[in-house]
Amino acid sequence: xxxxxxxxxxxxxxxxxxxxxxxxxxxxxxxxxxxxxxxxxxxxxxxxxxxxxxxxxxxxxxxxxxxxxxxxxxxxxxxxxxxxxxxxxxxxxxxxxxxx
Amino acid sequence: xxxxxxxxxxxxxxxxxxxxxxxxxxxxxxxxxxxxxxxxxxxxxxxxxxxxxxxxxxxxxxxxxxxxxxxxxxxxxxxxxxxxxxxxxxxxxxxxxxxx
Amino acid sequence: xxxxxxxxxxxxxxxxxxxxxxxxxxxxxxxxxxxxxxxxxxxxxxxxxxxxxxxxxxxxxxxxxxxxxxxxxxxxxxxxxxxxxxxxxxxxxxxxxxxx
Amino acid sequence: xxxxxxxxxxxxxxxxxxxxxxxxxxxxxxxxxxxxxxxxxxxxxxxxxxxxxxxxxxxxxxxxxxxxxxxxxxxxxxxxxxxxxxxxxxxxxxxxxxxx
Numbered sequence: 001x002x003x004x005x006x007x008x009x010x011x012x013x014x015x016x017x018x019x020x021x022x023x024x025x026x027x028x029x030x031x032x033x034x035x036x037x038x039x040x041x042x043x044x045x046x047x048x049x050x051x052x053x054x055x056x057x058x059x060x061x062x063x064x065x066x067x068x069x070x071x072x073x074x075x076x077x078x079x080x081x082x083x084x085x086x087x088x089x090x091x092x093x094x095x096x097x098x099x100x
Numbered sequence: 101x102x103x104x105x106x107x108x109x110x111x112x113x114x115x116x117x118x119x120x121x122x123x124x125x126x127x128x129x130x131x132x133x134x135x136x137x138x139x140x141x142x143x144x145x146x147x148x149x150x151x152x153x154x155x156x157x158x159x160x161x162x163x164x165x166x167x168x169x170x171x172x173x174x175x176x177x178x179x180x181x182x183x184x185x186x187x188x189x190x191x192x193x194x195x196x197x198x199x200x
Numbered sequence: 201x202x203x204x205x206x207x208x209x210x211x212x213x214x215x216x217x218x219x220x221x222x223x224x225x226x227x228x229x230x231x232x233x234x235x236x237x238x239x240x241x242x243x244x245x246x247x248x249x250x251x252x253x254x255x256x257x258x259x260x261x262x263x264x265x266x267x268x269x270x271x272x273x274x275x276x277x278x279x280x281x282x283x284x285x286x287x288x289x290x291x292x293x294x295x296x297x298x299x300x
Numbered sequence: 301x302x303x304x305x306x307x308x309x310x311x312x313x314x315x316x317x318x319x320x321x322x323x324x325x326x327x328x329x330x331x332x333x334x335x336x337x338x339x340x341x342x343x344x345x346x347x348x349x350x351x352x353x354x355x356x357x358x359x360x361x362x363x364x365x366x367x368x369x370x371x372x373x374x375x376x377x378x379x380x381x382x383x384x385x386x387x388x389x390x391x392x393x394x395x396x397x398x399x400x
Contacts, residue, residue, distance in 0.1 A: 012214070013215060013216050013217035014212070016213050017182060017271050019195075026391075027216060029317075039139030040196075040197065041106070041138055041193055041198075042138075042142050042143035042178060043140070043178075052356055054354055054355035055357075056355070067355060071384040074210050075377075075379055076376075077375075078374060078375070078376055079377065081358075082117060082371070082372045084372065089127065093141055096120070096303075097121075097139065098140070102244055104295055110310040110374050111315035112311070112314070113314060113318075150255075151262075154251050155254035157255075161279045171282070171317050172280070173277070174279070174310050175275075175279040176277070177278075177279065178275070178277075179275040179276055179277065180273075182297075184272065204341065220396070239397070240338070240341070240396075241304065241389050241396065241398075242306035243306070243343055243378075244341055245340070245341040251321070282317060288317070294342035295319075296340075
């Protein structure tokens with residue numbers, strides 16, 4: 001049973017208005033973990049087979065952002081837990097007509 | 101000065117777990133208004149030149165969803181108001197390496 | 201028909217990790233507009249009789265934050281549009297057992 | 301080091317527009333786990349000493365909601381990870397002038 005987790009990080013107290021270095025760091029953590037994800041301007045969608053891993057993932061992301069000097073990180077998450085049928089990023093892309 | 105508004109609608113009290121008819125309705129409203137938008141599994145990104153139009157847009161979306169029989173609509177929005185340089189969906193796509 | 205709008209502002213690129221001056225500025229704008237609102241650690245709930253005013257409200261808040269020197273503002277909103285019965289902050293407080 | 305996690309559950313595909321039974325179920329799970337939390341009309345704030353527990357908590361909440369018959373659960377989360385000073389719900393209440 002897959003969970004789709006959408007994530008967006010908002011670093012607080014950095015001097016720059018640019019978010020891209022932080023977003024790229026999130027991608028690196030996701031790649032290192034071998035997670036399937038889909039980047040978007042709004043939020044990054046991640047496929048998680050095991051939702052109990054979410055907290056560890058957030059810790060790893062926050063630790064990586066802290067290494068860049070971020071001292072406060074606000075993370076927005078949207079977790080989609082569908083129990084009546086298999087969920088996936090591909091299915092969601094199909095539904096919205098954005099399947100490549 | 102462009103605002104990037106990310107939107108996700110969660111209809112409450114429908115009998116079906118499917119969200120796709122509601123998402124498609126949102127797209128129709130956006131198309132009818134001639135707004136530039138970018139669909140994604142997480143949230144839909146919209147470019148708004150005039151943020152004061154946001155409330156009218158939400159009303160139009162909610163009215164369209166109510167016509168489908170939805171009696172309660174929870175809408176999640178993320179508004180990105182960048183005042184130091186021009187913002188755009190294209191710029192955001194470039195930054196995350198997803199520019200087509 | 202009342203809309204309940206929950207709001208949280210995340211200023212990007214400030215030097216400080218403190219959010220309180222920005223939250224207080226949001227409260228000031230809400231008070232000046234005579235809007236009923238309920239502060240909370242998570243998000244501020246606002247009662248809006250007229251949802252079409254939302255964009256004007258966000259512009260006013262962002263302008264006030266820009267005057268504090270913020271150059272990028274990410275605002276998270278949750279809009280609750282209930283069409284089957286009257287909605288209110290007081291009703292929501294009752295439901296969660298937090299009515300004073 | 302405390303994380304403040306704000307949570308809001310949106311059950312999809314229930315027949316009723318009422319959210320209160322689901323919110324109360326969330327409170328029950330939080331109480332059973334002995335977690336400090338602060339109810340609000342917008343989102344419930346939770347103090348987590350160990351962020352790695354977040355995924356287990358969401359699983360427990362979703363399982364409890366599934367027992368009520370919910371087949372799809374969208375959960376909105378806002379995680380505040382502050383690394384420069386101790387964070388707490390009480391501190392946040394003080395900052396917004398809502399400390400009892």
